[in-house]
Amino acid sequence: MKLTLPPRVSPMQFDAALKAFAGVVGKGWVLSSDEDRDAYSDIYAPGPETLWPASAAVAPASAEEVQAIVRLANQFKTPLWPVSRGKNLGYGQAAPRMAGSIVLDLGRMNKVLELDPELGYCVIEPGVGFFDLYEHLAREKAPLWMSVPGNGWGSVLGNALDHGIGYTPYGLHARNLCGLEVVMPDGDMMRTGMAAMANNKASHLFPMSYGPDWTHMFTQSNMGVVTKAGVFLQPEPETSLELSFDIPNEEDIGWVIDIIAPMKIAGLIDQNVFIPSWLGKIVLLGQRKDFWDKASAIPDWRVKELLKEHKLGYWKVQIRLYGDENVNKAKAEVVKAAFKKHLDTPPHEVWWRQGEDRNIYDLTVGVPTAVPLQMGDWVGGRSAHLGFSPVVPATSKHVMDQLKRSRKIIADHDVDFYASFTIGGRFANNINMLMYDRDKPEQVESMKKLFSALVTESAKAGYAEYRTHLGWMDAVADTFDFNNHAQRRMNEKVKDALDPNGIIAPGKQGVWPSVYRDQSKEGRA
Amino acid sequence: MKRVALLGLLLLAACNKTSAPAPEAAKGGPPPLPPYQMRAEAPTGDRLAAGGDGAKLYSVHCGYCHLPAGMGTNLLTKQRMMMGEPPENGLLTNRKDLTADYIKSVVRMGKVAMPRQTRVDITDAELDAVADYLAKAGK
Numbered sequence: 001m002k003l004t005l006p007p008r009v010s011p012m013q014f015d016a017a018l019k020a021f022a023g024v025v026g027k028g029w030v031l032s033s034d035e036d037r038d039a040y041s042d043i044y045a046p047g048p049e050t051l052w053p054a055s056a057a058v059a060p061a062s063a064e065e066v067q068a069i070v071r072l073a074n075q076f077k078t079p080l081w082p083v084s085r086g087k088n089l090g091y092g093q094a095a096p097r098m099a100g101s102i103v104l105d106l107g108r109m110n111k112v113l114e115l116d117p118e119l120g121y122c123v124i125e126p127g128v129g130f131f132d133l134y135e136h137l138a139r140e141k142a143p144l145w146m147s148v149p150g151n152g153w154g155s156v157l158g159n160a161l162d163h164g165i166g167y168t169p170y171g172l173h174a175r176n177l178c179g180l181e182v183v184m185p186d187g188d189m190m191r192t193g194m195a196a197m198a199n200n201k202a203s204h205l206f207p208m209s210y211g212p213d214w215t216h217m218f219t220q221s222n223m224g225v226v227t228k229a230g231v232f233l234q235p236e237p238e239t240s241l242e243l244s245f246d247i248p249n250e251e252d253i254g255w256v257i258d259i260i261a262p263m264k265i266a267g268l269i270d271q272n273v274f275i276p277s278w279l280g281k282i283v284l285l286g287q288r289k290d291f292w293d294k295a296s297a298i299p300d301w302r303v304k305e306l307l308k309e310h311k312l313g314y315w316k317v318q319i320r321l322y323g324d325e326n327v328n329k330a331k332a333e334v335v336k337a338a339f340k341k342h343l344d345t346p347p348h349e350v351w352w353r354q355g356e357d358r359n360i361y362d363l364t365v366g367v368p369t370a371v372p373l374q375m376g377d378w379v380g381g382r383s384a385h386l387g388f389s390p391v392v393p394a395t396s397k398h399v400m401d402q403l404k405r406s407r408k409i410i411a412d413h414d415v416d417f418y419a420s421f422t423i424g425g426r427f428a429n430n431i432n433m434l435m436y437d438r439d440k441p442e443q444v445e446s447m448k449k450l451f452s453a454l455v456t457e458s459a460k461a462g463y464a465e466y467r468t469h470l471g472w473m474d475a476v477a478d479t480f481d482f483n484n485h486a487q488r489r490m491n492e493k494v495k496d497a498l499d500p501n502g503i504i505a506p507g508k509q510g511v512w513p514s515v516y517r518d519q520s521k522e523g524r525a
Numbered sequence: 526m527k528r529v530a531l532l533g534l535l536l537l538a539a540c541n542k543t544s545a546p547a548p549e550a551a552k553g554g555p556p557p558l559p560p561y562q563m564r565a566e567a568p569t570g571d572r573l574a575a576g577g578d579g580a581k582l583y584s585v586h587c588g589y590c591h592l593p594a595g596m597g598t599n600l601l602t603k604q605r606m607m608m609g610e611p612p613e614n615g616l617l618t619n620r621k622d623l624t625a626d627y628i629k630s631v632v633r634m635g636k637v638a639m640p641r642q643t644r645v646d647i648t649d650a651e652l653d654a655v656a657d658y659l660a661k662a663g664k
Contacts, residue, residue: 359558376638383638
């Protein structure tokens with residue numbers, strides 16, 4: 001990819017900045033060839049990758065090097081886009097929101113600094129991936145489980161900082177963060193929570209602070225660069241029992257939510273319950289053309305045929321219980337009794353006991369894998385996906401309301417319907433997976449229109465996305481409109497106070513520093 | 526095509542998330558999934574220096590997807606079987622036709638589902654060692 005300079009930075013100034021960075025990290029860790037710029041672009045970009053071009057990348061090996069780079073970036077006015085491992089697939093990967101930003105790639109900072117099996121936590125750097133941490137736990141024989149997202153290739157901290165979700169009792173990943181170390185936009189360093197006291201023994205244990213707790217100020221944020229953090233881990237359960245139900249009809253999702261959510265809120269079920277629709281199962285069986293050979297959306301009659309042929313329900317519910325065997329048995333009776341009121345077929349039950357291997361494709365037992373990304377093969381070509389992910393209250397009323405709305409909008413755009421609901425507490429994340437072939441421009445255009453329609457119409461009804469792709473960061477930020485966008489106005493005040501040169505991730509989640517606010521209209525999908 | 530369909534069934538069975546191998550696996554059904562494939566421990570030292578252990582570096586940097594039952598292996602198994610080759614060829618370490626230049630090109634430029642790898646993901650020196658390890662064509 002050709003070089004796009006940061007706004008108002010001359011080629012000479014840019015070159016001087018890279019040379020200065022090389023003085024900190026070594027020449028080999030400043031990456032600025034056309035090939036490097038390609039590697040840091042978004043392979044799933046809805047539209048040309050050149051909409052979100054990085055100018056270069058720099059890869060520090062320590063927090064001290066991060067501080068030095070941030071100070072130099074202020075001096076040379078070259079904005080940085082920090083990534084932990086840069087595997088935010090579907091949301092922009094490693095690509096920056098503002099053209100010309102320099103990717104601050106923290107992938108080399110990949111140490112597990114502390115592991116405490118007794119209290120169940122670790123302290124890690126941003127470059128530690130899910131596979132790395134899983135293998136570290138295995139090598140240390142630590143009786144601890146992680147929570148993993150669909151893409152295990154990414155960073156544990158990066159995913160948590162971007163509000164990623166998993167499917168175990170520790171599935172709200174940002175809630176597992178405790179005691180962050182952060183390089184501030186001026187190069188200063190602070191620690192949050194109890195860690196704000198040097199050598200505090202509960203730095204990564206107490207989930208609040210003395211005084212205001214700033215931990216979550218640094219998630220989905222451009223207020224600083226997180227260089228290490230405590231992460232809570234789940235004690236390995238004595239047993240685990242999975243109950244899986246095939247739910248026959250689309251409208252059944254209403255009663256499914258109404259029986260699962262109260263059990264989740266009451267603590268009888270402690271995992272995040274993932275409920276995918278049928279297409280989530282079929283995508284792994286082959287390519288779309290094997291099941292429906294037309295470009296138009298798969299019609300309902302064909303869906304019915306496919307469900308019959310492959311013995312699938314419209315929805316799949318997999319509830320996993322963790323802990324003592326007798327407790328799991330007792331909980332299972334409650335779950336089964338609740339389902340029996342609506343469904344004659346009993347669930348398929350599979351026990352896991354300590355000492356047994358865990359299923360490597362089962363995200364609910366915390367094993368990292370990249371296999372869910374295989375769904376990309378469904379559409380063929382240079383396949384990509386976008387997830388439209390509004391958060392809805394976990395009741396049938398709201399779930400059905402959102403389902404009907406998104407279903408209609410998606411059908412109006414003649415796109416296949418692939419929804420899932422993840423019940424994470426009093427809410428459900430409704431992820432609508434939109435898959436497309438990047439080599440078909442008309443398909444990409446249609447997806448973009450569809451996505452924008454989903455954001456706008458859902459917001460009108462009172463639902464917002466929890467996370468989004470670079471191209472819609474501003475559009476989604478616009479939907480948070482209480483009192484003339486009071487939250488954005490506060491974010492901007494804080495941003496300008498902490499980062500007057502707008503060095504850290506300008507535009508992240510729609511928060512623009514005043515020096516780059518003129519760029520906010522660019523890079524919208 | 527029948528074998529390809531079998532692979533699909535294997536994947537479906539796997540993704541139904543049964544924790545233990547299904548009992549029917551023993552009766553001629555799809556083979557059970559392997560246990561988690563541990564990657565090698567990353568070598569310490571200068572990642573920019575030449576002369577690394579290609580086998581180890583392959584495991585560390587490509588093992589996310591290209592060990593048995595990984596995402597890349599699954600997709601390549603399907604691809605090779607469609608071409609009439611045995612399923613074992615889905616594993617890159619079993620391929621006899623790969624060249625170092627081809628491997629480097631795919632790693633840096635990406636291919637279908639495979640994203641481009643940055644030089645932090647795998648350095649040029651590491652990639653040289655991996656490409657030399659995988660390239661068996663003409664050897």
